[in-house]
Amino acid sequence: MIDWSPLLLTFRLALITTVLLFVVSLPLAYWLAYSKARFKAVVEALVSMPLVLPPTVLGFYLLLAFSPNNAFGQWLEANLGLRLVFSFEGLVFASMIYSLPFMVHPIQSGLANLSPSLKEAAYILGKSRWTTLRRVLLPNIKPSLLTGIVLAFAHTIGEFGVVLMIGGNIPGLTKVAAIAVYDEVESLNYAAANQYSLVLFVISFIILLLVYLFNGGHLKRFWL
């Protein structure tokens, strides 16, 4: 029987990452959808970087930044008591950056595709930006929100390089299912590797299938 802790850890990581990422991405996507600032292109490029950057590069820089041997890592540890290398907190942070475009892009595109007159109509009816966002904009981009949430969740399940660089392979702490598969193969334990792989395969398939069924092809737009 396989050790279930890597799988549980994977889903705990994906869940926490998705929730935090949603909170962070909403204002960011809103700003990207409506801002006319000149440096918007820079922010858009940065948000999209995890799509093209090898995860090891991302992991490497995070490792450098968070290392207790460096100023920022020391500051984090001294002031917030956070050690972000080889810890679960570090994995959450790295995952959030790694999955950022998968949450931001669908929400941004959903907002940008809404008729601008909806927002303007709400303003003219005396509603604040917050009320307009909560009661008019978000309810009308539900498919985009679902897509963002599910993609961020699924993408976090699938991460490997970043975790390996910044989390290592500590059982129960940073050893997620993807790492466990690699670990089992390394020790020629193909049966266990297969069981982990199969679980990930089936669950990922079900998640994506559900999204496609809910949104009726809506997802396609965000896969390039």
Place this chain on the structure above:
Amino acid sequence: MMKLAVQKRLNSPTGEMLLDVNLEFERGQVIGLSGRSGAGKTSLLRIIAGLFAPDQALIQFDDQVWVDSNRRIHLRPQQRKIGFVFQDYALFPNMTVRQNLEFALKQGQDSKFVDELIDISELGQLQDQYPTTLSGGQQQRVALARSLVQRPQLLLLDEPLSAVDQEMRKKLRQHIIALHRQFDLTTILISHDQDELKQMADQVVVLDAGKVKQIGSPESIFPNNTPTQQFQGTIAQIEQVSDGAWVELVVGTQRLKVWVSTKQAAGLEPGQKLSLQANDSGWLVK
């Protein structure tokens, strides 16, 4: 009394254009805003609503100043007492007809008024339906009703009837006029339709390339459907402006202000009889 002095540089398909409009009119009127597309009608309406920032403006409604660039006053759309009906109606798809109207209520406002508006607009049967299930004319009535929930003083309509069929158009014109009277509104209406303007507007303002080209009663702007739109008048007054002249004509019992280019204005003087012919770009002096 509404005062409107607006300047805004616009990028039109034909290059940069200066929207430069100076208007004043009494409250309670229906003002028709006409002119070719790209003349700046919608931009002007959006500036009045506060959805679009002018470069320089003074907008005053009765004694309330909405915009005064010199005093750095610029009220947000939320703070102006306006109703706005968008060309695409902008009904919230996630709310039913009734919910669209209720959403518009001010905090603490009595929701009985929503019932009243649903009644007046004959939306009783439709109140629990979602906007996507409604016809164009029905959506239009919902949008109108919603724009009145907050009891605005100024109602802005951006080509309100362009997307409904001829039959419905006639009914809705009467409906809009009835609401205008019942709620003591001042209404600014963008329209291309001469019949519509004749039936609804007290005054018509014709914009061309960002400037006011003609102001007057609909009958004087669109003289009775003579095919060539040609008529004679006597010049009452000529007012020189930077790039042309305003010529005020007495045509029968009507007075009509016509803008002519500097070239055409040369040699004109009050008392002279003048024959005018309409062409695409304005009036041709003969």
